[in-house]
Amino acid sequence: MIEKNSIEILRKLVGFDTTSFKSNLDLIKFIENYLNGFNIKSELIYDETKNKANLFATIGGDAKGGIVLSGHTDVVPIKNQKWSSDPFTLTERDNKLFGRGSSDMKGFIAVVLSRVSKMVETKLNKPIHLAFSYDEEIGCVGVHGLLDLIEKKSINPEFCIVGEPTSMEVVIGHKGKHAYGVKVDGFSCHSGQAPYGVNAINYAAKLISYIEELNKEKSQLGPFDNEYEIPYSTLHTGLINGGTILNIVPNLCQFEFEIRHLAEDDPKEIMQRIHQYAEKLITNEMHKISDKTNITFSEKINYPGLNISETIN
Secondary structure, X not given: OOOOOHHHXXXXXXXXXXXXXXXXXXXXXXXXXXXXXXXXXXXXXXXXXXXXXXXXEEEOOOOOOOEEEEEEOOEOOOOOOOOOOOOOOOEEEOOEEEOOOOOOOHHHHHHHHHOHHHHHHOOOOOOEEEEEEOOOOOOOOOXXXXXXXXXXXXXXXXXXXXXXXXXXOOOOEEOEEEEEEEEEEOEOOEHHHHHHOEOHHHHHHHHHHHHHHHHHHHHHHOOOOOOOOOOOOEEEEEEEEEOOOOOEOOOEEEEEXXXXXXXXXXXXXXXXXXXXXXXXXXXXXXXHOOOOXXXXXEEEEEEOOEEHHHOOO
8 A cells, every 4th residue: 555644644534523422433444444455454342332433453463562552533522613714624824734633633643544554564573553542532431442452352562652732742641530420309399488498509519619628628738749730639510500490499400520630649539528528418408308309429431540650660
């Protein structure tokens, strides 16, 4: 197969609208066919809908170890953004290339694919593995299938390069993230009899305020890692909804919050404190009016932090 340069490949990749809520299969099939031109076999790992897939391929034999070059194929939405050109057409202006995903992170995938011919020609001492995932932008969802495959194959790669945009600086660690949905079930009544009800919004607000107290505590007491711009773990509430009409005490409020934690910080300990606070609200206040009230948590996202200095010899 004739080698293509990275810009040619990037132009093709940007042309696929792989916004996270859409399928990425056209792009994945393009990469699969491209690699097949070099006699490289790809393995596809589909999601439950069969509308999205990860791609895994190995160059340089079936030896253990080696290097993983990893990237995600999805991009964030363009809704409510002002583009001066078609975001899904790679456009050059002022010696720069513009297009949705050109930096994050189809540019890296394009560079990797442009060097495949050299990888094939070179007598590699160790294999190079290509691992391209879906739905990174909504919580690193797709990569779990890739990790399962790598573990099943017992490849044990020596290290992995993830081509995220980092202003051309080498980044050797990242924070973990745990995100949760919270459902507060209150007890409804007319607002003229508000003391007889359990206002779900009020109790959600109490819990959100407590989460913010923990956030401030982390900023003051740590632990700290000054390699990060924000050198401590953070907690943040980003979504909330509740109530139906002003003169009814709301019986439901839902919100979502996240913990972005240092690798050395324990999100389970943080969540234990949040659960304990919620249990006090239920037992000491909410159930005194109605035992049908409750606060429940559901995990949305879960991936660990990494500090490479702690994981290599």
